[in-house]
Amino acid sequence: MRDARLSQPRPLTLRVRVSIIGILLTFGIAALGYLASIGHFSTTQLPWTVAAATCGLASLLWYRAAGTLDCVESELLRTASQSRSWKDARKIVDANSVATAWNRLLDQAAAGAEPKEPVRTTAALDDEVITLARAMRELPSAWLITDGDCVIKNAGTSAAALFAVNDRRALINKDLMELIELREPSQATSNVSGPTANELEEQRRTALTRLLGSVRMVTLRQETMIAGRQLHLRIGRSRLVGRSGDGEGMIWVVEDITQQALAMKSRDQFLMTATHELRTPLGNLMAYAETLATNEGIDVEQQKEFCNVLYAEASRLSRLVDHLLSVGQMEVGSLVITQVEVDLAVVVSDAIANLHAQSEAKCHKVESDVSPKLPPARGDRDKLSAVIVNLIGNAIKYTPAGGQIQVRATADDEFIRIEVRDNGYGITESELPHVFEQFFRGTNPNVTAETGNGLGLSFAREIARLHHGEIDVVSRLGEGSIFTLRLPIGGEAKSGLRPI
Amino acid sequence: MKKQHVVLVAEDDPVFRRVIAFSLEASGFRCETASNGLEAMEILGRGGIDMLVTDHQMPLCSGIEMIDKIRQQTSFASLPIVLCTAKGFELNAAELIRHYRLLAVIRKPFSPRQMIGIVSAHLLAANLQFAPIVANEISCVTLA
Numbered sequence: 001m002r003d004a005r006l007s008q009p010r011p012l013t014l015r016v017r018v019s020i021i022g023i024l025l026t027f028g029i030a031a032l033g034y035l036a037s038i039g040h041f042s043t044t045q046l047p048w049t050v051a052a053a054t055c056g057l058a059s060l061l062w063y064r065a066a067g068t069l070d071c072v073e074s075e076l077l078r079t080a081s082q083s084r085s086w087k088d089a090r091k092i093v094d095a096n097s098v099a100t101a102w103n104r105l106l107d108q109a110a111a112g113a114e115p116k117e118p119v120r121t122t123a124a125l126d127d128e129v130i131t132l133a134r135a136m137r138e139l140p141s142a143w144l145i146t147d148g149d150c151v152i153k154n155a156g157t158s159a160a161a162l163f164a165v166n167d168r169r170a171l172i173n174k175d176l177m178e179l180i181e182l183r184e185p186s187q188a189t190s191n192v193s194g195p196t197a198n199e200l201e202e203q204r205r206t207a208l209t210r211l212l213g214s215v216r217m218v219t220l221r222q223e224t225m226i227a228g229r230q231l232h233l234r235i236g237r238s239r240l241v242g243r244s245g246d247g248e249g250m251i252w253v254v255e256d257i258t259q260q261a262l263a264m265k266s267r268d269q270f271l272m273t274a275t276h277e278l279r280t281p282l283g284n285l286m287a288y289a290e291t292l293a294t295n296e297g298i299d300v301e302q303q304k305e306f307c308n309v310l311y312a313e314a315s316r317l318s319r320l321v322d323h324l325l326s327v328g329q330m331e332v333g334s335l336v337i338t339q340v341e342v343d344l345a346v347v348v349s350d351a352i353a354n355l356h357a358q359s360e361a362k363c364h365k366v367e368s369d370v371s372p373k374l375p376p377a378r379g380d381r382d383k384l385s386a387v388i389v390n391l392i393g394n395a396i397k398y399t400p401a402g403g404q405i406q407v408r409a410t411a412d413d414e415f416i417r418i419e420v421r422d423n424g425y426g427i428t429e430s431e432l433p434h435v436f437e438q439f440f441r442g443t444n445p446n447v448t449a450e451t452g453n454g455l456g457l458s459f460a461r462e463i464a465r466l467h468h469g470e471i472d473v474v475s476r477l478g479e480g481s482i483f484t485l486r487l488p489i490g491g492e493a494k495s496g497l498r499p500i
Numbered sequence: 501m502k503k504q505h506v507v508l509v510a511e512d513d514p515v516f517r518r519v520i521a522f523s524l525e526a527s528g529f530r531c532e533t534a535s536n537g538l539e540a541m542e543i544l545g546r547g548g549i550d551m552l553v554t555d556h557q558m559p560l561c562s563g564i565e566m567i568d569k570i571r572q573q574t575s576f577a578s579l580p581i582v583l584c585t586a587k588g589f590e591l592n593a594a595e596l597i598r599h600y601r602l603l604a605v606i607r608k609p610f611s612p613r614q615m616i617g618i619v620s621a622h623l624l625a626a627n628l629q630f631a632p633i634v635a636n637e638i639s640c641v642t643l644a
Contacts, residue, residue, distance in 0.1 A: 276557070279586045280513055283609030287519045290611050295526050302522075309515055443559035445535055448512050 013073045015066040022059025026052050068098045087113075137168075144252045145240075150176045150212070153249065162256060164227035176252065180233065181224045182208045211237055221257070232261040273439045274324055277453050281317040285310060316453075323455040327438060327462075337466050341376045341490060342384055344416060348407055351389045355396055362401045366392075370409040377416055378490025379467040387460040391420040391471075391483050394457070397450045399424030399480070415469070415486045423480040432475060436461045460485075505623045508532045510540035510554040510563065511584070520553065523612035527620060537561025544570060549579070551619060556585035567600050580622055582615065584608055 033048025075089045091106055092099040136143070142159035146152050152171045160168040163179055177183040182204055207222050219236040234255040240248060288306050292298070298306070329335040352359075352366055359366050377384065395405045399422045408419045425446045427435060434440045439454040441447065461471045468488050475481035507529050511517040514535070521531040532549065534540035536558045543549065552570075556563035563583055570576040581600065585591055586608040593605040604618050 276586045279608050280516070283586070284513070284515045284519065286609050287516060287523075287612050290613060291519055291523055291526075294613060295523075306519075309518075313515060441559075445539075445559070448535065448559050449514055 013070050013077070015063060015070040015073075018066070019059055019063045022055060022062060026056035026059060029055055068092060068094050068096050068102075072098065072102050142254045142256075144171070144176060144254070145249055146176050146252065147249045150250070152176055159254065162226070162254060164229075177208065177211070180222065180226065180235070180254070182211070182222070207235075211235065214239075216241070230258075231256055232258040270327075270438065277320060277439065277455075278317070278324075281313045281320065284313045285317070288313070320453050320455070323453060323459055326459055327455060335462075335466065337380045337383065337463075339378055340381060342379055342381045343374075343376050344384070344388075344409055344418060344487070345370045345374050347381070347385045347388055348409055348418065351385065351392050352407065354389060355392055358393070359396050359405070362396060362399070362403070364396055364399060364401075364403045364405055366396075366405045366407070368407040368409075370407075371411060373411075374409050374416065375411055375489045377467070377487045379487070380463075383463045384467070384487075387463050387471075387485060388418065388420075390456045390460050391418075391485065394483070395420050395422035395424065395481070397452070398422070398447055400446070411489060414489060416489055418485040418487075419482060420485075421480065421482045426477040426479050426481055427473070427475040428477050432473065435473060436471070504528070504530045505550040506530045506532060506548055507551045507553060507619060508534065508540060508543055508549045510534040510537065510552070510558065510566070512536055512555060512558040520612055520615065523616055524619070527616045529619070529623075537563065537566035541566055541570065544576065544579075551580045551582070551623060553582045553584065553615065553619065556583060556587060556591070564596070564600075567602070571600055582606060582618055584610065584615070 029048060029052035033045055033052055036048055037045045071092045071094075075092075079086050079089045086109065089106060091103045137156055139156050140158055141156075142162040143156045144152050144159050145154040152174050155168045155171045157168055160166070160171060163171060165171060171179075175183065203222075207220055210218050210220060217236070217238045219234065222233050222235055224231055224233060234257050236253045236255075238251050240251055288310050292303065292306050292310075326335060348368055348370055352368055355366075392405065392407060399405065404423050406419075406421045408417075408421070410417050410419075425442075425444055427442060428444075431440075431442050435442075436457050437454075438458045440458075441452060441454040457471070464471045464485055464487065469486045472484050472486070473481060474484075507524050509517060509520050509524070509531060511520060511533070512535050517533050517535070521533055524531045532543055534543055537554075538561045540552070540554060541561070544552070554563040554566060563585070567581060567583065570579065580603045582603050582605075583596065583600075584606045591605070593607075596602060596605055603622055606615060606618070
């Protein structure tokens with residue numbers, strides 16, 4: 001509709017239309033005056049002349065005054081057609097205010113429409129492609145695109161980081177197989193000799209064959225050296241298959257799984273050791289039960305002894321399971337530590353009382369020296385109690401009969417210190433750094449003669465640390481050991497008052 | 501009179517050592533015990549041991565370390581050895597049996613009866629095998 005109207009011939013401007021009316025009026029009045037003068041009307045000629053003159057003069061004045069507006073109007077009309085834009089409108093050369101206002105209007109419109117920067121004309125699809133390309137470049141996963149011969153054609157920022165180069169463009173036109181040391185016998189394997197080297201070489205060749213093969217998608221794990229670092233990689237590659245004419249090649253995703261591999265290894269180690277530790281008491285239970293069942297004529301004393309062993313081994317198994325559970329919970333960080341005020345003086349005296357039977361059996365002298373104004377600790381009463389029982393229990397266990405065990409509890413401004421000192425077998429200098437490791441047990445025959453699973457101290461230290469404390473040890477072979485549990489003060493000292 | 505065979509048991513866990521020794525003695529063998537490889541080698545050095553039953557994982561000197569050392573000595577080249585281990589399948593039993601000429605590798609937990617079965621089968625078979633040389637022994641066995 002708009003187009004149809006614009007295609008019509010240009011209408012006359014207002015000034016022209018008004019001027020035509022003015023001329024027609026002037027001539028009309030003049031004609032009437034003339035007719036009057038020749039006698040058709042009996043009126044004087046003067047008023048007619050005046051009217052005609054006034055009308056003509058008014059038209060002339062209007063024509064003169066509307067000049068500027070006429071220019072504006074004609075510019076608007078001129079630019080209103082489809083092919084022209086308002087930018088084609090011209091300025092008016094005149095001194096009046098309408099012309100000035102019109103010129104200023106054109107200037108302002110032109111300034112507002114001026115583009116800030118060069119416009120890039122993109123179709124809607126291009127926008128999406130650009131976004132995807134940017135996302136790919138910064139993807140937090142190392143990807144590479146190679147041609148059929150593994151020559152890198154494109155790579156993301158993460159790939160640059162993985163291969164230890166500053167710019168991803170530095171990877172372009174390099175051989176990916178060479179970068180991950182699959183092309184040639186790698187440095188890592190050339191240092192090794194013997195059957196392991198052959199195995200690694202075999203592994204490398206298999207990996208290379210699989211990656212270069214025609215299978216569309218391949219995922220494998222490979223250990224390799226990149227920029228002097230031994231890395232565990234998970235390599236996934238997929239062949240780009242498209243319509244005929246599309247470029248062929250391969251897309252790779254390389255993932256550094258060194259940390260996961262290490263974590264898995266330590267978990268496997270833990271499981272293996274745990275299984276071994278579980279088998280020992282289980283084997284004993286089976287052996288003793290079988291011996292009791294199958295041997296006739298075992299005297300009553302021996303039967304009793306064997307039953308005691310059965311009981312002791314079952315308790316050992318149960319303790320071990322408890323410990324394993326705690327250690328497992330600690331590993332995943334789900335061990336819950338309750339937060340209550342704990343009076344360690346009570347915990348220490350209870351622990352000594354609990355272990356009375358064991359210490360008496362070995363004729364130990366157990367002394368305790370607890371500061372009367374010992375402030376309370378804050379934490380888990382049961383777990384702290386287990387730690388202290390463990391420390392005193394160890395002292396009793398690893399001290400020859402008739403030993404001396406001293407338990408001291410003191411406090412300074414920040415910490416409560418519980419010191420368990422014995423004059424037992426002691427720990428060698430080489431074994432001392434390992435005593436808090438899981439499943440570690442000393443090699444001293446006097447130590448191995450005692451039952452133990454090597455989890456107690458690792459548990460104790462972990463519990464101490466969960467309370468923001470620590471356990472330290474000082475020891476000398478043949479002279480004894482001092483284990484010190486340090487816990488932060490968790491409240492005000494109560495003289496004579498016990499926590500509720 | 502029947503000669504009593506002497507079996508050396510090397511095992512670090514005192515509880516298990518006790519039950520193995522008891523079972524062997526109940527089956528008519530004489531038993532010596534050691535808590536680690538070094539102690540076991542010392543007892544072997546004194547002589548008079550007919551058979552060795554050893555654990556693998558022991559402090560100071562492991563079972564396999566000990567076997568490796570004693571197999572290098574000619575006097576123990578033919579000593580029958582049974583290796584017990586709590587290790588699972590990571591230990592290549594077939595390879596160990598072949599390499600060290602072991603009688604058997606027993607995986608823990610095992611029943612003492614099973615072990616005594618292996619020990620007595622071997623020691624009795626050994627008696628029969630050596631029969632032509634030690635004549636008085638064979639009469640003992642047939643009598644027994």
